[in-house]
Amino acid sequence: MTENPMLVTRRRLLSSATAIALTPCIGTAPASADQGGLLTRAIPNTGEPIPAVGMGTWITFNVGASEALRRQRLEVLRTFFELGGGMIDSSPMYGSSQDVIGWCLKRLQNKQDLFSATKVWTPYGASAESQMMEAAALWAIDGFDLMQIHNLVDWETHLDVLLGAKKDGRIRYIGVTTSHGSRHREMERIIRDQPIDFVQFTYNILDREAEARLLPLARERALGVIINRPFRGGGLFPIVRDKALPDWAAEFDCRNWAQFFLKFILSHPAVTCAIPATSKVAHMRENMGASRGRLPGPQTRRRMQQYIEDQ
Amino acid sequence: MQLPYSLDVYRASMAAYNADWLPLVLLAWLLAVFASLLALYPRDHAGHWASRFVVGYLAAVWLWIGAIHQLGFMTELNFMAPIYGMAWIGQGLLLAWSGLYLGTVRFDFRASRPGAPAKVLTLFGLVIYPLVLLLLGHDWKSLPVVGTAPNPTAIFTVGLLLASRDRPPVLLFIVPLAWAGVVGATAYMLEHRIDYAASITIVIAASLAVHGRFKRSTATGN
Numbered sequence: 001m002t003e004n005p006m007l008v009t010r011r012r013l014l015s016s017a018t019a020i021a022l023t024p025c026i027g028t029a030p031a032s033a034d035q036g037g038l039l040t041r042a043i044p045n046t047g048e049p050i051p052a053v054g055m056g057t058w059i060t061f062n063v064g065a066s067e068a069l070r071r072q073r074l075e076v077l078r079t080f081f082e083l084g085g086g087m088i089d090s091s092p093m094y095g096s097s098q099d100v101i102g103w104c105l106k107r108l109q110n111k112q113d114l115f116s117a118t119k120v121w122t123p124y125g126a127s128a129e130s131q132m133m134e135a136a137a138l139w140a141i142d143g144f145d146l147m148q149i150h151n152l153v154d155w156e157t158h159l160d161v162l163l164g165a166k167k168d169g170r171i172r173y174i175g176v177t178t179s180h181g182s183r184h185r186e187m188e189r190i191i192r193d194q195p196i197d198f199v200q201f202t203y204n205i206l207d208r209e210a211e212a213r214l215l216p217l218a219r220e221r222a223l224g225v226i227i228n229r230p231f232r233g234g235g236l237f238p239i240v241r242d243k244a245l246p247d248w249a250a251e252f253d254c255r256n257w258a259q260f261f262l263k264f265i266l267s268h269p270a271v272t273c274a275i276p277a278t279s280k281v282a283h284m285r286e287n288m289g290a291s292r293g294r295l296p297g298p299q300t301r302r303r304m305q306q307y308i309e310d311q
Numbered sequence: 312m313q314l315p316y317s318l319d320v321y322r323a324s325m326a327a328y329n330a331d332w333l334p335l336v337l338l339a340w341l342l343a344v345f346a347s348l349l350a351l352y353p354r355d356h357a358g359h360w361a362s363r364f365v366v367g368y369l370a371a372v373w374l375w376i377g378a379i380h381q382l383g384f385m386t387e388l389n390f391m392a393p394i395y396g397m398a399w400i401g402q403g404l405l406l407a408w409s410g411l412y413l414g415t416v417r418f419d420f421r422a423s424r425p426g427a428p429a430k431v432l433t434l435f436g437l438v439i440y441p442l443v444l445l446l447l448g449h450d451w452k453s454l455p456v457v458g459t460a461p462n463p464t465a466i467f468t469v470g471l472l473l474a475s476r477d478r479p480p481v482l483l484f485i486v487p488l489a490w491a492g493v494v495g496a497t498a499y500m501l502e503h504r505i506d507y508a509a510s511i512t513i514v515i516a517a518s519l520a521v522h523g524r525f526k527r528s529t530a531t532g533n
Contacts, residue, residue, distance in 0.1 A: 059313060062315050062320060064316075066323040069323055093390050095316055095387060124393070233313060
Protein backbone atom coordinates (compact mmCIF):
# COMPACT_ATOMS: atom_id res chain seq x y z
CA MET A 1 0.00 0.00 0.00
CA THR A 2 2.70 2.45 0.96
CA GLU A 3 5.13 1.59 -1.83
CA ASN A 4 5.16 0.31 -5.41
CA PRO A 5 3.39 -3.08 -5.29
CA MET A 6 6.00 -4.60 -7.63
CA LEU A 7 8.90 -3.69 -5.39
CA VAL A 8 10.28 -6.66 -3.51
CA THR A 9 11.18 -5.49 -0.04
CA ARG A 10 12.36 -7.26 3.07
CA ARG A 11 8.93 -6.66 4.56
CA ARG A 12 7.09 -8.29 1.69
CA LEU A 13 9.38 -11.36 1.63
CA LEU A 14 9.05 -11.79 5.36
CA SER A 15 5.32 -11.24 5.12
CA SER A 16 4.89 -14.05 2.63
CA ALA A 17 7.15 -16.48 4.44
CA THR A 18 5.83 -15.66 7.85
CA ALA A 19 2.22 -15.80 6.79
CA ILE A 20 2.75 -19.34 5.54
CA ALA A 21 4.68 -20.35 8.64
CA LEU A 22 2.31 -18.77 11.11
CA THR A 23 -1.01 -19.77 9.64
CA PRO A 24 -1.66 -22.35 12.36
CA CYS A 25 -0.75 -19.73 15.00
CA ILE A 26 -2.97 -16.88 13.88
CA GLY A 27 -5.37 -15.86 16.60
CA THR A 28 -3.11 -17.06 19.40
CA ALA A 29 0.10 -15.24 20.27
CA PRO A 30 1.90 -12.85 17.95
CA ALA A 31 5.17 -14.38 16.86
CA SER A 32 8.38 -12.63 17.76
CA ALA A 33 10.80 -13.19 14.96
CA ASP A 34 14.47 -12.36 15.12
CA GLN A 35 15.06 -11.26 11.54
CA GLY A 36 18.76 -10.67 11.24
CA GLY A 37 18.85 -9.37 14.81
CA LEU A 38 15.76 -7.18 14.47
CA LEU A 39 12.75 -7.92 16.66
CA THR A 40 9.56 -8.11 14.64
CA ARG A 41 6.01 -9.04 15.54
CA ALA A 42 3.33 -10.53 13.36
CA ILE A 43 0.11 -8.61 12.89
CA PRO A 44 -2.24 -11.26 14.30
CA ASN A 45 -4.94 -11.45 11.65
CA THR A 46 -2.61 -11.51 8.64
CA GLY A 47 0.74 -12.69 9.94
CA GLU A 48 2.50 -9.73 8.35
CA PRO A 49 5.63 -8.99 10.34
CA ILE A 50 6.46 -5.44 11.38
CA PRO A 51 9.36 -4.17 13.49
CA ALA A 52 8.37 -4.10 17.13
CA VAL A 53 9.73 -0.61 17.72
CA GLY A 54 8.07 2.10 15.69
CA MET A 55 7.97 5.85 16.07
CA GLY A 56 5.35 8.25 17.35
CA THR A 57 5.22 11.89 16.24
CA TRP A 58 3.26 13.71 18.99
CA ILE A 59 5.10 16.99 19.69
CA THR A 60 8.45 15.74 18.39
CA PHE A 61 7.73 16.27 14.69
CA ASN A 62 5.45 19.30 15.09
CA VAL A 63 8.09 21.83 14.08
CA GLY A 64 6.13 24.04 11.69
CA ALA A 65 7.90 25.62 8.75
CA SER A 66 11.37 25.89 10.29
CA GLU A 67 13.78 24.37 7.79
CA ALA A 68 16.49 23.99 10.43
CA LEU A 69 14.22 22.00 12.72
CA ARG A 70 12.93 19.92 9.81
CA ARG A 71 16.45 18.99 8.85
CA GLN A 72 17.10 17.85 12.42
CA ARG A 73 14.00 15.64 12.24
CA LEU A 74 15.15 14.32 8.88
CA GLU A 75 18.23 12.90 10.58
CA VAL A 76 16.06 11.33 13.27
CA LEU A 77 13.95 9.63 10.63
CA ARG A 78 16.99 8.57 8.63
CA THR A 79 18.37 6.89 11.75
CA PHE A 80 15.00 5.25 12.38
CA PHE A 81 15.01 3.53 8.99
CA GLU A 82 18.72 2.70 9.10
CA LEU A 83 18.17 0.84 12.36
CA GLY A 84 15.20 -1.13 11.01
CA GLY A 85 12.25 1.04 11.92
CA GLY A 86 8.90 0.48 10.23
CA MET A 87 5.75 1.97 11.75
CA ILE A 88 5.44 5.73 11.85
CA ASP A 89 2.32 6.89 13.65
CA SER A 90 0.88 10.38 13.27
CA SER A 91 -2.38 12.32 13.35
CA PRO A 92 -3.93 15.56 12.12
CA MET A 93 -4.15 16.51 15.80
CA TYR A 94 -0.36 16.72 15.96
CA GLY A 95 -0.13 20.08 14.25
CA SER A 96 2.41 20.04 11.43
CA SER A 97 3.75 16.55 12.24
CA GLN A 98 2.13 14.88 9.22
CA ASP A 99 3.46 17.61 6.95
CA VAL A 100 6.96 17.35 8.44
CA ILE A 101 7.00 13.55 8.13
CA GLY A 102 6.00 13.90 4.50
CA TRP A 103 8.73 16.48 3.95
CA CYS A 104 11.29 14.10 5.48
CA LEU A 105 10.06 11.05 3.56
CA LYS A 106 10.52 12.90 0.27
CA ARG A 107 14.17 13.36 1.15
CA LEU A 108 14.93 9.81 2.23
CA GLN A 109 15.95 6.86 0.07
CA ASN A 110 15.80 3.84 2.39
CA LYS A 111 12.19 4.05 3.44
CA GLN A 112 10.88 0.93 1.75
CA ASP A 113 10.05 -0.66 5.11
CA LEU A 114 7.77 2.19 6.10
CA PHE A 115 4.54 1.02 7.69
CA SER A 116 2.43 4.15 7.41
CA ALA A 117 -0.07 4.82 10.16
CA THR A 118 -2.12 7.89 10.88
CA LYS A 119 -5.54 8.81 12.19
CA VAL A 120 -8.72 10.61 11.44
CA TRP A 121 -9.59 13.22 14.04
CA THR A 122 -12.61 15.42 13.53
CA PRO A 123 -13.64 17.31 16.67
CA TYR A 124 -14.67 20.27 14.50
CA GLY A 125 -16.69 18.16 12.08
CA ALA A 126 -14.14 17.81 9.29
CA SER A 127 -14.45 15.01 6.77
CA ALA A 128 -12.55 11.79 7.44
CA GLU A 129 -12.21 11.18 3.70
CA SER A 130 -10.59 14.56 3.14
CA GLN A 131 -8.24 14.03 6.10
CA MET A 132 -7.15 10.65 4.70
CA MET A 133 -6.57 12.08 1.26
CA GLU A 134 -4.68 15.06 2.61
CA ALA A 135 -2.45 12.86 4.76
CA ALA A 136 -1.68 10.51 1.85
CA ALA A 137 -0.80 13.50 -0.32
CA LEU A 138 1.50 14.88 2.37
CA TRP A 139 3.34 11.56 2.62
CA ALA A 140 3.27 11.04 -1.17
CA ILE A 141 1.79 7.55 -0.81
CA ASP A 142 -1.19 5.94 -2.50
CA GLY A 143 -2.77 5.03 0.80
CA PHE A 144 -2.00 4.22 4.40
CA ASP A 145 -1.18 0.83 5.78
CA LEU A 146 -3.13 1.65 8.92
CA MET A 147 -5.83 4.26 9.47
CA GLN A 148 -7.04 4.77 13.02
CA ILE A 149 -9.83 6.68 14.71
CA HIS A 150 -8.11 9.06 17.08
CA ASN A 151 -9.27 9.00 20.71
CA LEU A 152 -12.51 7.34 19.57
CA VAL A 153 -13.82 10.75 18.38
CA ASP A 154 -17.02 10.13 16.40
CA TRP A 155 -15.93 6.53 15.87
CA GLU A 156 -19.34 5.24 14.84
CA THR A 157 -19.36 7.59 11.84
CA HIS A 158 -15.72 7.10 10.91
CA LEU A 159 -15.69 3.32 11.18
CA ASP A 160 -18.07 3.04 8.25
CA VAL A 161 -15.89 5.37 6.21
CA LEU A 162 -12.75 3.43 7.05
CA LEU A 163 -14.41 0.09 6.28
CA GLY A 164 -15.37 1.49 2.91
CA ALA A 165 -11.83 2.67 2.28
CA LYS A 166 -10.47 -0.73 3.27
CA LYS A 167 -12.89 -2.46 0.95
CA ASP A 168 -11.74 -0.18 -1.88
CA GLY A 169 -8.13 -1.01 -1.13
CA ARG A 170 -7.20 2.51 -0.07
CA ILE A 171 -6.14 1.39 3.39
CA ARG A 172 -5.04 -2.04 4.60
CA TYR A 173 -5.82 -2.03 8.30
CA ILE A 174 -8.25 -0.17 10.56
CA GLY A 175 -7.71 0.74 14.19
CA VAL A 176 -8.94 2.83 17.10
CA THR A 177 -6.88 4.71 19.68
CA THR A 178 -7.04 6.18 23.15
CA SER A 179 -4.33 7.40 25.48
CA HIS A 180 -3.68 8.23 29.12
CA GLY A 181 -5.81 5.31 30.24
CA SER A 182 -9.03 6.95 29.16
CA ARG A 183 -12.15 5.34 27.66
CA HIS A 184 -10.94 1.79 28.14
CA ARG A 185 -14.48 0.48 28.70
CA GLU A 186 -15.64 1.93 25.41
CA MET A 187 -12.59 0.51 23.68
CA GLU A 188 -13.37 -2.93 25.10
CA ARG A 189 -16.85 -2.76 23.58
CA ILE A 190 -15.38 -1.77 20.23
CA ILE A 191 -12.85 -4.58 20.37
CA ARG A 192 -15.61 -7.09 21.04
CA ASP A 193 -18.15 -5.81 18.56
CA GLN A 194 -16.40 -4.10 15.64
CA PRO A 195 -14.36 -5.43 12.70
CA ILE A 196 -11.10 -3.64 13.45
CA ASP A 197 -7.52 -4.82 13.03
CA PHE A 198 -5.55 -2.72 15.52
CA VAL A 199 -5.96 -0.98 18.85
CA GLN A 200 -3.67 1.64 20.31
CA PHE A 201 -3.54 2.66 23.94
CA THR A 202 -1.18 3.63 26.73
CA TYR A 203 0.83 1.01 28.53
CA ASN A 204 4.17 1.35 30.30
CA ILE A 205 6.01 0.06 33.32
CA LEU A 206 4.00 2.26 35.69
CA ASP A 207 0.69 2.64 33.81
CA ARG A 208 -0.35 -0.99 33.60
CA GLU A 209 -4.16 -0.78 33.70
CA ALA A 210 -4.32 -2.31 30.24
CA GLU A 211 -2.89 -5.59 31.58
CA ALA A 212 -6.13 -6.39 33.34
CA ARG A 213 -8.50 -6.36 30.37
CA LEU A 214 -7.43 -4.60 27.19
CA LEU A 215 -4.25 -6.53 26.45
CA PRO A 216 -5.74 -9.99 27.01
CA LEU A 217 -8.90 -9.02 25.14
CA ALA A 218 -6.94 -7.67 22.16
CA ARG A 219 -4.91 -10.87 22.09
CA GLU A 220 -8.04 -13.00 22.31
CA ARG A 221 -9.56 -11.11 19.39
CA ALA A 222 -6.32 -11.34 17.38
CA LEU A 223 -5.83 -7.59 17.11
CA GLY A 224 -2.57 -5.80 16.57
CA VAL A 225 -1.67 -3.77 19.66
CA ILE A 226 0.22 -0.49 19.37
CA ILE A 227 1.49 1.06 22.57
CA ASN A 228 1.67 4.84 22.96
CA ARG A 229 3.27 6.81 25.79
CA PRO A 230 5.81 4.04 26.47
CA PHE A 231 7.84 6.52 28.54
CA ARG A 232 4.77 8.23 30.05
CA GLY A 233 5.41 11.31 27.92
CA GLY A 234 9.02 11.37 29.16
CA GLY A 235 7.89 11.17 32.76
CA LEU A 236 9.69 7.88 33.48
CA PHE A 237 13.19 9.25 32.97
CA PRO A 238 13.28 11.68 35.91
CA ILE A 239 12.53 8.68 38.17
CA VAL A 240 15.81 7.08 37.17
CA ARG A 241 17.88 10.19 36.53
CA ASP A 242 21.52 9.71 37.52
CA LYS A 243 20.83 6.09 38.44
CA ALA A 244 22.75 3.26 36.85
CA LEU A 245 20.95 0.34 35.31
CA PRO A 246 20.70 -2.66 37.64
CA ASP A 247 23.29 -5.34 36.82
CA TRP A 248 20.60 -7.86 35.97
CA ALA A 249 19.42 -5.66 33.05
CA ALA A 250 22.27 -7.23 31.08
CA GLU A 251 20.33 -10.53 31.19
CA PHE A 252 18.03 -9.10 28.53
CA ASP A 253 20.67 -7.13 26.61
CA CYS A 254 19.55 -3.80 27.99
CA ARG A 255 22.01 -0.91 27.73
CA ASN A 256 20.03 2.13 28.85
CA TRP A 257 16.81 3.17 30.53
CA ALA A 258 14.91 3.69 27.28
CA GLN A 259 15.54 0.05 26.41
CA PHE A 260 14.63 -1.01 29.94
CA PHE A 261 11.22 0.68 29.62
CA LEU A 262 10.64 -0.47 26.05
CA LYS A 263 11.66 -4.08 26.62
CA PHE A 264 9.24 -4.26 29.52
CA ILE A 265 6.46 -3.34 27.10
CA LEU A 266 7.65 -5.50 24.22
CA SER A 267 7.94 -8.55 26.45
CA HIS A 268 4.15 -8.59 26.91
CA PRO A 269 2.90 -11.24 24.48
CA ALA A 270 -0.05 -9.15 23.30
CA VAL A 271 2.02 -6.16 22.15
CA THR A 272 2.72 -5.81 18.44
CA CYS A 273 4.54 -2.48 18.36
CA ALA A 274 5.57 0.32 20.69
CA ILE A 275 5.84 3.85 19.29
CA PRO A 276 8.19 6.02 21.35
CA ALA A 277 8.58 9.59 20.08
CA THR A 278 11.82 11.50 20.00
CA SER A 279 13.34 14.55 18.36
CA LYS A 280 16.96 13.45 18.90
CA VAL A 281 19.12 11.07 16.91
CA ALA A 282 20.87 9.78 20.03
CA HIS A 283 17.55 8.90 21.65
CA MET A 284 16.38 7.23 18.45
CA ARG A 285 19.45 5.00 18.59
CA GLU A 286 18.66 4.11 22.19
CA ASN A 287 15.03 3.38 21.38
CA MET A 288 15.84 1.21 18.38
CA GLY A 289 18.28 -0.74 20.52
CA ALA A 290 15.23 -2.21 22.24
CA SER A 291 14.40 -4.09 19.05
CA ARG A 292 17.53 -6.17 19.40
CA GLY A 293 18.65 -8.79 21.84
CA ARG A 294 16.69 -10.74 24.39
CA LEU A 295 13.49 -9.78 26.13
CA PRO A 296 12.77 -10.25 29.82
CA GLY A 297 10.68 -13.23 30.89
CA PRO A 298 7.69 -13.01 33.26
CA GLN A 299 9.74 -13.17 36.43
CA THR A 300 12.15 -10.53 35.26
CA ARG A 301 9.22 -8.33 34.21
CA ARG A 302 7.91 -8.43 37.75
CA ARG A 303 11.35 -7.60 39.03
CA MET A 304 11.60 -4.64 36.62
CA GLN A 305 8.22 -3.35 37.69
CA GLN A 306 9.09 -3.59 41.36
CA TYR A 307 12.45 -1.95 40.80
CA ILE A 308 10.89 1.15 39.24
CA GLU A 309 8.08 1.34 41.79
CA ASP A 310 10.67 1.29 44.54
CA GLN A 311 12.55 4.33 43.16
CA MET B 312 -1.32 17.35 29.92
CA GLN B 313 0.89 18.61 27.10
CA LEU B 314 0.73 21.13 24.31
CA PRO B 315 1.26 19.69 20.83
CA TYR B 316 4.47 21.69 20.42
CA SER B 317 7.57 22.45 22.43
CA LEU B 318 8.90 25.84 23.56
CA ASP B 319 11.83 25.79 21.14
CA VAL B 320 9.47 25.08 18.26
CA TYR B 321 7.24 27.98 19.32
CA ARG B 322 10.24 30.32 19.48
CA ALA B 323 11.51 29.20 16.08
CA SER B 324 8.05 29.73 14.63
CA MET B 325 7.73 33.20 16.26
CA ALA B 326 11.07 34.13 14.73
CA ALA B 327 9.73 33.12 11.32
CA TYR B 328 6.46 35.02 11.94
CA ASN B 329 8.28 38.19 13.00
CA ALA B 330 10.59 37.93 9.99
CA ASP B 331 7.66 37.49 7.61
CA TRP B 332 5.83 40.53 9.01
CA LEU B 333 8.75 42.64 10.21
CA PRO B 334 7.65 46.06 8.92
CA LEU B 335 4.21 45.53 10.42
CA VAL B 336 5.67 44.25 13.71
CA LEU B 337 7.67 47.45 14.08
CA LEU B 338 4.83 49.70 12.95
CA ALA B 339 2.34 48.03 15.30
CA TRP B 340 4.70 48.48 18.25
CA LEU B 341 5.30 52.16 17.42
CA LEU B 342 1.57 52.73 17.11
CA ALA B 343 1.17 51.04 20.49
CA VAL B 344 3.58 53.56 22.00
CA PHE B 345 1.56 56.38 20.45
CA ALA B 346 -1.72 54.90 21.62
CA SER B 347 -0.43 54.52 25.17
CA LEU B 348 0.67 58.18 25.25
CA LEU B 349 -2.76 59.27 24.02
CA ALA B 350 -4.50 57.11 26.61
CA LEU B 351 -2.29 57.71 29.61
CA TYR B 352 -1.62 61.39 29.00
CA PRO B 353 -4.76 62.67 27.24
CA ARG B 354 -5.14 66.33 26.31
CA ASP B 355 -8.32 68.45 26.28
CA HIS B 356 -7.77 69.67 22.76
CA ALA B 357 -7.41 66.17 21.44
CA GLY B 358 -11.16 65.67 21.43
CA HIS B 359 -12.65 62.35 20.60
CA TRP B 360 -10.14 61.47 17.88
CA ALA B 361 -7.57 60.40 20.45
CA SER B 362 -9.97 58.02 22.16
CA ARG B 363 -11.12 56.67 18.83
CA PHE B 364 -7.57 56.16 17.70
CA VAL B 365 -6.68 54.16 20.82
CA VAL B 366 -9.77 51.96 20.66
CA GLY B 367 -9.47 51.60 16.92
CA TYR B 368 -5.85 50.50 17.35
CA LEU B 369 -6.84 47.93 19.97
CA ALA B 370 -9.65 46.58 17.81
CA ALA B 371 -7.34 46.34 14.81
CA VAL B 372 -4.59 44.43 16.60
CA TRP B 373 -7.01 41.96 18.19
CA LEU B 374 -8.48 41.30 14.74
CA TRP B 375 -4.98 40.92 13.28
CA ILE B 376 -3.80 38.53 15.95
CA GLY B 377 -6.99 36.47 15.65
CA ALA B 378 -6.89 36.24 11.87
CA ILE B 379 -3.16 36.11 11.17
CA HIS B 380 -1.34 34.93 14.28
CA GLN B 381 -3.86 32.36 15.52
CA LEU B 382 -5.82 31.31 12.43
CA GLY B 383 -2.99 31.77 9.97
CA PHE B 384 0.14 30.87 11.93
CA MET B 385 -0.58 28.98 15.13
CA THR B 386 -3.13 26.65 13.46
CA GLU B 387 -0.16 24.79 11.98
CA LEU B 388 1.10 24.02 15.47
CA ASN B 389 -1.94 23.93 17.74
CA PHE B 390 -5.33 22.33 17.13
CA MET B 391 -6.89 24.87 19.58
CA ALA B 392 -5.68 27.84 17.53
CA PRO B 393 -8.84 28.09 15.39
CA ILE B 394 -10.92 28.53 18.55
CA TYR B 395 -8.50 31.06 19.99
CA GLY B 396 -8.47 32.87 16.66
CA MET B 397 -12.24 33.21 16.67
CA ALA B 398 -12.14 34.52 20.26
CA TRP B 399 -9.54 37.14 19.34
CA ILE B 400 -11.54 38.22 16.32
CA GLY B 401 -14.63 38.37 18.50
CA GLN B 402 -12.84 40.64 20.97
CA GLY B 403 -11.65 42.86 18.12
CA LEU B 404 -15.22 43.23 16.89
CA LEU B 405 -16.43 43.89 20.43
CA LEU B 406 -13.84 46.63 20.91
CA ALA B 407 -14.89 48.19 17.62
CA TRP B 408 -18.58 48.01 18.45
CA SER B 409 -18.41 48.98 22.12
CA GLY B 410 -15.48 51.34 22.00
CA LEU B 411 -15.89 52.97 18.60
CA TYR B 412 -19.56 52.71 17.71
CA LEU B 413 -21.05 53.07 21.18
CA GLY B 414 -18.20 55.23 22.46
CA THR B 415 -17.97 53.46 25.81
CA VAL B 416 -14.18 53.76 26.05
CA ARG B 417 -12.79 57.30 26.29
CA PHE B 418 -9.63 58.82 27.62
CA ASP B 419 -10.08 62.22 29.20
CA PHE B 420 -7.92 64.00 31.76
CA ARG B 421 -10.79 66.15 32.98
CA ALA B 422 -12.78 63.29 34.47
CA SER B 423 -10.03 61.17 35.92
CA ARG B 424 -6.32 60.49 35.79
CA PRO B 425 -5.11 57.05 34.86
CA GLY B 426 -3.96 55.35 37.99
CA ALA B 427 -0.69 53.58 38.55
CA PRO B 428 -2.11 50.14 37.69
CA ALA B 429 -3.04 51.33 34.20
CA LYS B 430 0.41 52.77 33.61
CA VAL B 431 2.25 49.78 35.05
CA LEU B 432 0.23 47.25 33.06
CA THR B 433 0.57 49.22 29.85
CA LEU B 434 4.30 49.50 30.37
CA PHE B 435 4.52 45.81 31.26
CA GLY B 436 2.93 44.74 28.00
CA LEU B 437 4.74 47.30 25.88
CA VAL B 438 8.28 47.09 27.23
CA ILE B 439 8.84 44.96 30.32
CA TYR B 440 7.44 41.67 29.00
CA PRO B 441 9.67 41.50 25.89
CA LEU B 442 12.61 42.92 27.85
CA VAL B 443 12.39 40.22 30.48
CA LEU B 444 12.26 37.57 27.77
CA LEU B 445 15.37 39.08 26.22
CA LEU B 446 17.14 39.05 29.58
CA LEU B 447 16.14 35.41 30.04
CA GLY B 448 17.96 34.52 26.86
CA HIS B 449 15.12 34.66 24.36
CA ASP B 450 16.40 35.36 20.84
CA TRP B 451 15.40 38.94 19.89
CA LYS B 452 14.11 37.71 16.51
CA SER B 453 11.42 35.66 18.22
CA LEU B 454 10.31 38.27 20.77
CA PRO B 455 6.53 38.61 21.04
CA VAL B 456 5.56 42.30 20.98
CA VAL B 457 2.42 44.36 21.38
CA GLY B 458 0.33 44.61 18.27
CA THR B 459 1.30 41.33 16.63
CA ALA B 460 1.67 38.79 19.44
CA PRO B 461 -1.13 37.79 21.82
CA ASN B 462 0.33 37.83 25.33
CA PRO B 463 1.82 41.33 25.45
CA THR B 464 -1.18 42.64 23.49
CA ALA B 465 -3.64 41.25 26.03
CA ILE B 466 -1.70 42.82 28.93
CA PHE B 467 -1.41 46.13 27.08
CA THR B 468 -5.12 46.13 26.28
CA VAL B 469 -6.31 45.62 29.84
CA GLY B 470 -3.84 48.28 30.96
CA LEU B 471 -5.27 50.83 28.55
CA LEU B 472 -8.84 49.90 29.39
CA LEU B 473 -8.07 50.64 33.04
CA ALA B 474 -6.99 54.11 31.96
CA SER B 475 -10.32 54.94 30.36
CA ARG B 476 -12.36 57.83 31.70
CA ASP B 477 -15.56 55.90 32.25
CA ARG B 478 -16.05 52.45 33.68
CA PRO B 479 -14.85 50.10 30.96
CA PRO B 480 -17.58 47.62 30.06
CA VAL B 481 -17.01 44.33 31.87
CA LEU B 482 -17.80 42.63 28.56
CA LEU B 483 -14.45 43.84 27.22
CA PHE B 484 -12.61 41.83 29.87
CA ILE B 485 -14.20 38.44 29.23
CA VAL B 486 -11.98 37.33 26.37
CA PRO B 487 -8.80 38.74 27.97
CA LEU B 488 -9.70 36.83 31.15
CA ALA B 489 -10.21 33.64 29.18
CA TRP B 490 -6.87 34.31 27.49
CA ALA B 491 -5.28 34.68 30.93
CA GLY B 492 -6.40 31.10 31.58
CA VAL B 493 -4.85 29.94 28.32
CA VAL B 494 -1.62 31.79 29.10
CA GLY B 495 -1.45 30.30 32.59
CA ALA B 496 -2.01 26.78 31.28
CA THR B 497 0.61 27.31 28.58
CA ALA B 498 3.06 28.64 31.16
CA TYR B 499 2.58 25.42 33.12
CA MET B 500 2.85 23.06 30.18
CA LEU B 501 5.84 24.75 28.58
CA GLU B 502 7.47 25.69 31.91
CA HIS B 503 7.61 29.28 30.68
CA ARG B 504 7.39 31.08 34.02
CA ILE B 505 7.11 34.69 32.85
CA ASP B 506 3.72 33.80 31.44
CA TYR B 507 2.45 33.16 34.95
CA ALA B 508 3.08 36.89 35.50
CA ALA B 509 1.30 37.67 32.22
CA SER B 510 -1.70 35.63 33.30
CA ILE B 511 -1.85 37.16 36.77
CA THR B 512 -1.60 40.75 35.49
CA ILE B 513 -4.61 40.26 33.22
CA VAL B 514 -6.64 38.82 36.10
CA ILE B 515 -5.61 41.69 38.38
CA ALA B 516 -6.57 44.24 35.73
CA ALA B 517 -9.99 42.69 35.28
CA SER B 518 -10.49 42.66 39.05
CA LEU B 519 -9.49 46.31 39.28
CA ALA B 520 -11.89 47.21 36.50
CA VAL B 521 -14.79 45.53 38.28
CA HIS B 522 -13.71 46.94 41.65
CA GLY B 523 -13.44 50.41 40.21
CA ARG B 524 -16.92 49.99 38.75
CA PHE B 525 -18.29 49.04 42.15
CA LYS B 526 -16.51 51.91 43.88
CA ARG B 527 -17.82 54.52 41.42
CA SER B 528 -21.41 53.29 41.85
CA THR B 529 -21.14 53.54 45.65
CA ALA B 530 -19.68 57.07 45.52
CA THR B 531 -22.58 58.39 43.43
CA GLY B 532 -25.16 56.61 45.60
CA ASN B 533 -26.42 54.33 42.80
